């Protein structure tokens with residue numbers, strides 16, 4: 001993956017830049033020792049690494065503003081970073097960039113149950129947002145599998161989703177307001193604890209802008225009461241087609257489960273070997289979770305059982321206890337780890353119309369044969385967000401490239417099927433060069449105009465999202 | 477001028493030399509400026525996949541056509557858009573593009589989100605005459621910037637919509653409404669208690685002469701169970717439980733019936749819900765609360781600066797009819813960003829100039 005040549009002017013000024021940063025920030029907030037900056041050289045797309053010029057870890061919005069203002073004046077690129085769990089290279093730095101990390105900004109600022117929101121500093125981890133309110137019976141809905149580690153800042157950057165977004169929506173549907181610091185160092189309040197924008201919906205375009213429009217330092221998030229209970233069922237099928245048809249029928253029947261997860265045979269086998277969840281030996285497996293009181297869950301599961309039965313499942317297993325529920329989720333939750341036992345893996349995240357699920361899965365199987373790399377599929381079936389995991393060996397010369405070519409093939413297939421390149425992980429570096437598969441030049445131009453307005457100098461995370469040749473004139 | 481195809485729309489914009497005022501059905505003429513009227517009559521449902529809960533339609537498709545089509549499959553637009561004809565005294569037919577441009581959302585907004593939350597794709601013509609697409613037809617999509625949200629509620633100031641795509645929801649088989657004869661002053665407490673319960677409410681408002689209304693929707697047994705439970709929580713306010721006959725109340729709320737045909741300027745405040753009843757009281761006159769108190773509709777004496785009267789409030793106000801700026805003046809840095817966006821999307825200043833600032 002190409003990166004722009006680092007600015008020699010910036011590299012040459014490293015000492016001066018670090019000194020200037022130390023003037024506006026507390027001493028311990030600026031890191032320039034290469035032994036320490038190395039910790040920031042990559043995110044979860046770890047095949048790509050590059051140590052930054054320096055790292056700053058501010059504690060307040062004012063410090064963020066001071067750091068950005070300074071970088072803007074000197075013309076230093078900045079890469080915002082939450083917890084660095086991006087799977088798309090979104091928070092990977094360049095050699096001439098200052099990484100601005102939110103890790104030290106993790107306080108809860110306000111909890112308001114009457115108005116159903118929480119305001120936090122954006123470096124707070126996703127899970128600890130719910131952690132701050134669960135004792136009172138509330139939760140924050142978007143739940144990426146990385147929720148123990150990832151930060152609200154990164155969730156906003158990527159507009160992240162989670163297993164339960166079929167019912168509750170993704171980050172953008174649960175975000176009410178942000179404090180944003182622009183590259184020029186200006187602090188802007190957008191939205192708040194009320195519905196909708198009074199003017200243009202800037203919040204809507206900031207969410208999912210991958211750290212390219214500004215640095216989010218605080219967020220107002222919608223919170224919900226925890227349902228009385230939740231219970232999953234596991235349904236096994238003899239083919240992907242039939243499992244896909246069952247998903248469509250559940251949706252058509254008017255039941256809205258909180259989650260419908262799908263795993264295919266390679267994934268089922270890998271998780272069985274890894275964590276012995278006790279999954280049936282079958283081609284495709286669905287996990288469907290319903291919420292509510294015991295009686296409400298029984299009502300929904302009764303309907304799901306009828307629908308599932310029409311498609312002759314090889315297994316239909318209702319969790320009868322909390323322990324059984326956990327076992328049903330165990331394999332799904334360890335799926336990435338289990339596939340990781342087979343070798344290095346690349347996780348794709350294209351979305352397709354759910355109606356084309358069977359065809360797309362069949363074609364992925366063929367592509368896997370053509371390229372000679374194994375692929376396992378585990379994904380959010382209710383909304384068509386696929387997660388093909390391609391297994392390869394990073395140490396074998398040529399395999400990384402082969403895997404990337406195969407990944408590109410699968411993503412093109414998703415777009416052809418009427419879908420998109422990424423459903424929740426973001427474009428970052430990883431899918432940047434495929435953007436022209438999905439978008440015409442005018443479409444990309446319209447998006448880049450938004451960045452022109454927020455960051456006219458194109459200093460914020462500028463080498464991501466847009467193919468380099470498309471953004472070249474703007475990046476200067 | 478009237479266009480029925482996207483290419484025609486693009487031609488009109490490319491050749492335009494003066495301001496254009498894009499209209500769908502002309503039923504929500506808020507903050508209308510001057511310019512040549514451009515009616516977007518690009519109409520028809522081009523894709524509807526009930527099994528995938530998705531629909532794509534031309535921006536000029538009547539809202540009613542879409543509602544009928546999805547209802548026939550037992551589905552619905554989640555955000556419950558309502559006609560404002562009776563409220564604003566307009567005669568046209570609301571189009572789906574107009575709904576999107578105004579980000580119109582009804583009582584279910586508090587549970588299912590706004591129009592912008594169900595909108596998954598757009599095509600529009602920008603101020604240079606270029607056709608731009610963003611989003612698509614799948615429910616989860618973070619590929620590139622989300623211009624879909626930006627277009628929703630932009631009132632035609634960034635571009636003229638030609639096509640819109642939505643995710644739908646199954647229509648609920650059953651519903652129940654709790655009605656509580658509670659005065660405005662007490663409404664905030666009751667509404668927040670209802671919304672803070674575990675029983676997944678899909679509407680919560682206050683109507684003059686009726687009191688607080690709270691809606692539950694879903695499978696029949698579930699609705700009955702939750703209605704019973706919620707009635708226990710709110711027992712102090714002696715709730716009456718209505719079944720299907722409660723539906724009329726929600727139509728009244730969505731279409732703001734108590735303020736229809738009345739005299740005076742019409743205003744709408746989107747605020748922190750607990751502030752709603754106090755703001756309504758300060759405004760005086762006829763008021764209606766939706767969104768758990770977070771949406772205040774009010775008729776005030778003609779020429780009243782309702783923003784000044786309602787202050788302080790956390791949120792924003794829209795003047796739907798009256799001599800005041802339709803949209804809430806924005807703080808300088810936000811206004812600068814919005815202005816910047818308008819200048820980039822519409823460099824010739826063609827689209828509804830002055831409408832939003």
Ligand SMILES: Cc1cc2nc3c(=O)[nH]c(=O)nc-3n(C[C@H](O)[C@H](O)[C@H](O)COP(=O)(O)OP(=O)(O)OC[C@H]3O[C@@H](n4cnc5c(N)ncnc54)[C@H](O)[C@@H]3O)c2cc1C
Nearest residue numbers: 082083084085086090144145151154155157160161211216
């Ligand atoms: C094992 C695993 C499982 C995962 N599961 C899911 C999942 O289920 N669903 C899902 O959606 N994702 C998932 N992810 C991806 C990742 O966790 C999400 O993208 C997450 O939101 C990233 O958060 P972060 O704090 O780590 O952000 P980072 O990786 O630090 O940054 C992500 C992006 O946000 C930008 N950014 C960071 N901070 C700010 C800020 N303050 N202001 C503006 N922009 C900022 C960055 O520049 C970057 O572009 C998974 C990742 C892993 C490793």
